[in-house]
Amino acid sequence: MKFTVSQSSLSDAIAIVSKGVANASTLPILSGVLVRAMDGVLEFQTSNYTISIRHRIAAHVEEPGEMVIPCKMLSNITKTLPDAPVRFEQADRQVLISCEKSRFRLNTLDAADFPEFPTYAIEAAVELPTNLLTEMVARVWRVTSNDKARPILGGVHMTVENNTIRLVATDSFRLAVVDTQVETSSLEGSFELNVPAEAFNDALSIMSDQPQIMVGATDTQVVFEAGNTCYVSRRIEGMYPNYKQLIPDSCVTSVKIDVDAFSAALKRVAVIATTNPAVKFEVDAQAGTLSLSSISNDQDLAQETIDVEVEGESGVIAFNYHYIFGCLNVLGREKEITLELKSYAAAGVFKAYDKINYLYLVMPVRI
Numbered sequence: 001m002k003f004t005v006s007q008s009s010l011s012d013a014i015a016i017v018s019k020g021v022a023n024a025s026t027l028p029i030l031s032g033v034l035v036r037a038m039d040g041v042l043e044f045q046t047s048n049y050t051i052s053i054r055h056r057i058a059a060h061v062e063e064p065g066e067m068v069i070p071c072k073m074l075s076n077i078t079k080t081l082p083d084a085p086v087r088f089e090q091a092d093r094q095v096l097i098s099c100e101k102s103r104f105r106l107n108t109l110d111a112a113d114f115p116e117f118p119t120y121a122i123e124a125a126v127e128l129p130t131n132l133l134t135e136m137v138a139r140v141w142r143v144t145s146n147d148k149a150r151p152i153l154g155g156v157h158m159t160v161e162n163n164t165i166r167l168v169a170t171d172s173f174r175l176a177v178v179d180t181q182v183e184t185s186s187l188e189g190s191f192e193l194n195v196p197a198e199a200f201n202d203a204l205s206i207m208s209d210q211p212q213i214m215v216g217a218t219d220t221q222v223v224f225e226a227g228n229t230c231y232v233s234r235r236i237e238g239m240y241p242n243y244k245q246l247i248p249d250s251c252v253t254s255v256k257i258d259v260d261a262f263s264a265a266l267k268r269v270a271v272i273a274t275t276n277p278a279v280k281f282e283v284d285a286q287a288g289t290l291s292l293s294s295i296s297n298d299q300d301l302a303q304e305t306i307d308v309e310v311e312g313e314s315g316v317i318a319f320n321y322h323y324i325f326g327c328l329n330v331l332g333r334e335k336e337i338t339l340e341l342k343s344y345a346a347a348g349v350f351k352a353y354d355k356i357n358y359l360y361l362v363m364p365v366r367i
Contacts, residue, residue, distance in 0.1 A: 001037055001063050001064065001065025001066070001067060001089070001090035002037075002061075002062035002063040002087075002088065002089045002090070003037045003042060003059050003060060003061045003062060003063075003087075003088050004059065004060045004062075004085050004086065004087045004088075005057065005058075005059040005060070005086055005088075006083075006084075006085060007078065007081045007082065007083050007084055007085070007086050007099060008083055009057045009058070009059075010057075010078050010086055011078045011079060011081075012057075013042070013044050013055050013057050014033065014044070014071065014074060014075045014078055015075070015206075016044075016053065016055045016206045016229060017033055017044045017045065017046040017053045017054075017055050018033075018046065018071055018072075018075055019046070019051075019053060019202045019205075019206055019231075020045075020046030020047055020048060020051050020052060020053035020231075021033070021046050021048065021071045021072070022047075022048035022049075023048075025048065028109065029068060029109050029113045029114055029115075030048055030049070030115075031070060031071060031072070032068040032070050032071055032109050032114070033045065033046050033068065033069055033070075033071040033074060034046070034066060034067075034068050034111055034114045035066065035067055035068070035069060035088075036065075036066040036111075037059065037061045037063070037064050037065055037066070037088075038061065038064045039061065039064070040059065040060070040061055041056055041057070041058060041059065041061070042056065042057050042058075042059040042061070043055070043056050044056075044057075045114070045117055046071060047114070047115045047117070050233065051199055051202075051231065051232065051233045051234075052115070052117055052118055052231075052232045053206070053229070053230070053231050053232075054117055054229070054230045055228055055229045055230075056228040057228065065090060066111040067090055067095060067108040067109075067111055068108055068109035068110070068111050068113075068114050069095060069106060069108055069109075070106065070107075073106060074106070077097065077104055081099045081102060082099065082100055082102075084099055084100050085099070086098070086099045087099070090108070093107060093108055093110075094106065094107055094108060117232075118221060118232045120216075120218045120221050120223055120232065121218060122216035122217065122218060122223060123216075123217055123218055123219065124191055124216065124217050125191075125214055125215065125216035125217070125223075126160050126184060126186075126187045126191045126214070126215055126216075127184075127186060127212050127213070127214045127215075128160075128165065128182060128184075128212065128213060128215065129182065129211065129212060130204065130207060130210050130211060130212060130213045130226065131208075131211075132180065132182060132356075133165075133204060133213060133215075134204045134205075134208060135332070135356060136165070136167050136178045136180065136356055137156065137167065137200050137201055137204055138201070138330060139167075139176060139178050139356070139358060140156055140167050140168065140169040140176040140177075140178055141156055141169060141197040141198070141200055141201045142169075142197075142326065142330075143169040143170060143171055143174055143175070143176040143326065143360075144156065144169050144170070144171055144197040145170075145171040147171075147172075151236060151238070152194060152236060152238040152239070152240060152241070153170060153171060153172065153241075154196060154197060154236065155169075155194040155195055155196050155197055155200075155236040155240075156168070156169050156194070156195050156196075156197050156200050157169070157192075157193075157194055157240040157243075158191075158192070158193045158194075158195055158215070159190065159191065159192045160182075160187060160190065160191040160192075161189075161190035162190075163181055163182060163184050164179055164180070164181055164182070165179065165180060165182050165184075166178070166179040167179075168240070169197065170241070170243060173320075173323065173362070173363050174323050174360065174361060174362045174363065175243055175246055175247075175359075175360070175361040175362075176327075176358075176359070176360050176361075177243070177247075177358075177359040177360075178356050178357065178358050178359075179356070179357050180355060180356045180357065191215075191217075193215070193217050193222065193235070194235065194236040194237075194238065195215075195222050195233075195235075195236070196222070196233055196234065196235075196236055199231070199233035202231070203224040203231040203233070204224075206229060206231070207224065207226035207227065207229050207231070209227075210226035210227045210229075212226065213225070213226040214226065217235065218235070219235075220234065220235055220237075221233065221234060221235050222234070222235045246347070246361060247349065247359070247361060248340070248342040248346065248347070248349060250342060251312065251340040251341055251342050251349070252312050252313050252341060252342060252343060253283060253285070253310065253311070253312035253313050253314075253315065253339075253340070253341040253344075254310070254311045254312055254338060254339070254340050255283055255290060255308050255309070255310050255338065255339040255340075255341075256308060256309040256310075256336055256337075256338050257290060257306070257308050257336065257337050257339060258307075258308075258335065258336060259328065259331055259334055259335055259336060259337050261306045261307075262290075262306060262328065262337070263325075263328045265292055265304035265305075265306050266279065266292060266304075266321060266324060266325065266328070268302065268304055269292045269293065269294045269302045269303070269304050269321070270294070270321045270325075271302060272294045272295070272296050272300050272301065272302035273294035273296070273302070273321050274296070275296055275297045276294065276295065276296055276297055277320045277321050277322055277365075278294070278318045278319070278320065278321075278365045278366070278367060279292055279293070279318060279319060279320075279321040279324070280292065280293045280294070280316060280317075280318045280367055281316070281317050281318065281319065281348075282315075282316045283308075283310055283313075283314055283315055283317075284310070284314050285310040285311075285312060285313060285314045286314065288307060288308060288309065288310055289305050289306065289307060289308060290305070290306050290308045290310075291303065291304070291305045292304045292305075292306075294321070312341075313344075315341070315344035316344060316367070317341065317345075317348060317364050318364055318365050318366070318367045319348060319362055319364055319365060320362075320365050323362045324362065326360075327350050327360040327362070330358075331358070332354075333354055333355075334352040334353075334358075336352070337350055337351065337352045338350070338351045338352070346364070347361050347362060347363050347364065348361070348362055348364065349361045
């Protein structure tokens, strides 16, 4: 097995497939990357039995073959090489790597022991703009649960219907919903899928340079394809909770808040709230103000007041400030956000409208 490939292409390929390497596996083969050379093409594969990634690049192949190289070591070597052709030559159970005046010799593993890349027959699929989907996923994927007893909450619920794409995530303490209009003329009917949150985010991050991404489903798998990259993950089975019943259909108070002023004020109040994350929100409809305050276990106090537009009743409610930052930190172009309250004892609903509509529901905490 002999081939030559550019350093930049090799480095990019290793960065893409490294997302599929098992970090804490007792099987050495899963810490490696399968490199297969054939007819002017190099194929890279990684797998941890939950996800599998395949990526192909062009190369000058003198002798075809395949081998498994420790992925982390290969990545570290590749990143330090100059931008020049890199030559690989397999000798017995080792590989010789050379680039200009640099030489490396690494042990390899038997490619026959590497897991086969999953075969799949896609039952339903939709093609979407990568940048748009990436922005949407970034707003919801962290609002998922690690609770093994409720695996369905570890995923993002995705629906595409009537040229509208909607993503939903919840950890039972908060709920995030994003939707937008998108052209889906190639889709027949509707598309619905529960996607593992981390897999969704990782797949989009490694295919970010592609204009379109295909999201497909089999009976047990989720498949992402874009350009020369394929990412396959296990699908989350089960019925997603009826989140719509959690969203209030009316409110007694609506508060329009400047995002920058709100974020800055909350950061200052949170300095005191390190041991007690409850931050009190006091709405004064007559004065048109929102006061934030926190008290530490040692009775240290922080208070901030910002000007807002209020419609409805005055009152007091408290939220875990970590959850509020979970909302504010994912906002992009939005300058204003609206807090809606059905009552001062019920969940707060933050809403922002732009190209992507965003709803973030968070449960209150006791003051």
